[in-house]
Amino acid sequence: MLERGEVANSWRTERWDSLRLLTPNWQSRLPGLAYDGADPDGYMSSADVVELVGRFAERTPVRTQTNVASVRRVDGGYRLTTEHGELEARTVVIASGACNRPSVPTFAEALPAGIDQLTPFDYRNPESLADGGVLVVGASATGVQLAAEIRQSGRPVTLSVGEHVRLPRVYRGRDVLWWMDASGVWDERYDELEDLVRARSLPSPQLVGTPERTTLDLNALTAAGVDLVGRWAAVRDGRALFSGGLRNVFALADLKLERLLDLFDEWAGTDGGERLAPTEVPKSPRLALDLGRGEVRTIVWATGYRPDYGWLEVPVLDAKGQLRHDGGAVDSPGLYALGLPVLRRRKSTFIHGIEDDAREVVELLAGDVQERGST
Numbered sequence: 001m002l003e004r005g006e007v008a009n010s011w012r013t014e015r016w017d018s019l020r021l022l023t024p025n026w027q028s029r030l031p032g033l034a035y036d037g038a039d040p041d042g043y044m045s046s047a048d049v050v051e052l053v054g055r056f057a058e059r060t061p062v063r064t065q066t067n068v069a070s071v072r073r074v075d076g077g078y079r080l081t082t083e084h085g086e087l088e089a090r091t092v093v094i095a096s097g098a099c100n101r102p103s104v105p106t107f108a109e110a111l112p113a114g115i116d117q118l119t120p121f122d123y124r125n126p127e128s129l130a131d132g133g134v135l136v137v138g139a140s141a142t143g144v145q146l147a148a149e150i151r152q153s154g155r156p157v158t159l160s161v162g163e164h165v166r167l168p169r170v171y172r173g174r175d176v177l178w179w180m181d182a183s184g185v186w187d188e189r190y191d192e193l194e195d196l197v198r199a200r201s202l203p204s205p206q207l208v209g210t211p212e213r214t215t216l217d218l219n220a221l222t223a224a225g226v227d228l229v230g231r232w233a234a235v236r237d238g239r240a241l242f243s244g245g246l247r248n249v250f251a252l253a254d255l256k257l258e259r260l261l262d263l264f265d266e267w268a269g270t271d272g273g274e275r276l277a278p279t280e281v282p283k284s285p286r287l288a289l290d291l292g293r294g295e296v297r298t299i300v301w302a303t304g305y306r307p308d309y310g311w312l313e314v315p316v317l318d319a320k321g322q323l324r325h326d327g328g329a330v331d332s333p334g335l336y337a338l339g340l341p342v343l344r345r346r347k348s349t350f351i352h353g354i355e356d357d358a359r360e361v362v363e364l365l366a367g368d369v370q371e372r373g374s375t
């Protein structure tokens with residue numbers, strides 16, 4: 001196992017200070033390592049995750065500080081180049097993560113120089129931002145969490161909202177992720193989904209892990225004084241242009257939430273539980289914002305993450321830079337992947353999702369090795 005940094009590198013170096021997992025402690029388990037602390041319903045900090053992954057890694061030989069600079073196909077397998085020399089392997093499992101780089105729209109390059117631009121990898125806390133207004137772009141887990149925290153620091157915050165997944169933190173007395181688990185939604189398999197491409201590109205849910213188990217949806221942000229605008233569509237003459245149609249975007253997220261809660265009720269065999277109020281549409285959301293006027297001092301791009309395969313010299317990427325694979329069997333003999341969105345189940349990119357996926361991918365790999373060994 002080769003790791004360019006230290007064990008749990010992403011949790012050591014790529015997270016903001018206040019981040020807590022959105023999955024509850026009891027759920028954040030690794031194979032053979034269930035949560036045994038005093039707060040099963042709480043949410044881990046990044047340091048807690050480092051500790052968890054570190055404990056797991058004690059059983060596993062990991063070569064840290066070993067960046068894989070290239071992987072090439074050679075006769076009978078693959079050749080890997082690292083700064084400590086070359087390695088050959090008949091099979092390779094790519095577990096380099098789904099979130100190596102922030103995704104930022106190209107028009108970010110055309111913005112006025114006086115505006116600070118940060119990604120979630122650069123952002124640490126509100127205190128390190130310049131005084132003045134902040135435009136947070138993206139309203140999934142990262143965007144809503146950062147918008148709330150920055151607003152709480154007293155700064156004016158505008159949040160640009162595109163397609164999003166709305167969830168209550170607690171439903172009928174249980175963490176909503178308990179319902180995802182218990183009802184089987186999270187176990188839905190990749191080869192049984194109607195629209196796998198869509199499932200793999202769904203944004204993360206609007207959730208935050210706090211001791212109060214608060215719901216952090218757009219209504220909560222509006223109540224906190226965050227100004228909502230539509231999806232940032234373009235930049236023209238130094239102005240940010242936002243899509244109209246917030247009403248439709250909100251209605252869609254509300255409808256999907258309703259359907260999910262109906263599904264939970266159906267699974268539980270009970271009548272409908274409590275429902276959230278519909279997402280409030282601002283009276284006249286702004287369609288443009290003049291970036292030269294000084295109203296916005298900082299932009300935080302919470303527009304998602306993507307993997308980085310700059311080191312992979314095997315032609316297995318699609319036009320969007322994603323690995324071509326079937327349930328973790330990559331489109332090249334002996335090459336496998338883990339930890340990608342809906343790799344084999346809806347829960348594939350979550351910490352607790354790795355156990356089932358890893359078992360099955362290792363079974364595929366072992367079968368492959370056996371077959372090749374006997375020919």
Ligand SMILES: Cc1cc2nc3c(=O)[nH]c(=O)nc-3n(C[C@H](O)[C@H](O)[C@H](O)COP(=O)(O)OP(=O)(O)OC[C@H]3O[C@@H](n4cnc5c(N)ncnc54)[C@H](O)[C@@H]3O)c2cc1C
Nearest residue numbers: 003004009010021022023067068096097099339349350351
């Ligand atoms: C902001 C954020 C919040 C999240 N919150 C949650 C949550 O609440 N609950 C949850 O279950 N999941 C959460 N996740 C998903 C989380 O990232 C995964 O659950 C878990 O960290 C994935 O582990 P991984 O090992 O697949 O990927 P990563 O944690 O990304 O690890 C990949 C490793 O590969 C190394 N690497 C990459 N390229 C190379 C190379 N060329 N050579 C050598 N090493 C390399 C990296 O240094 C890194 O250590 C969150 C993700 C993000 C980005």
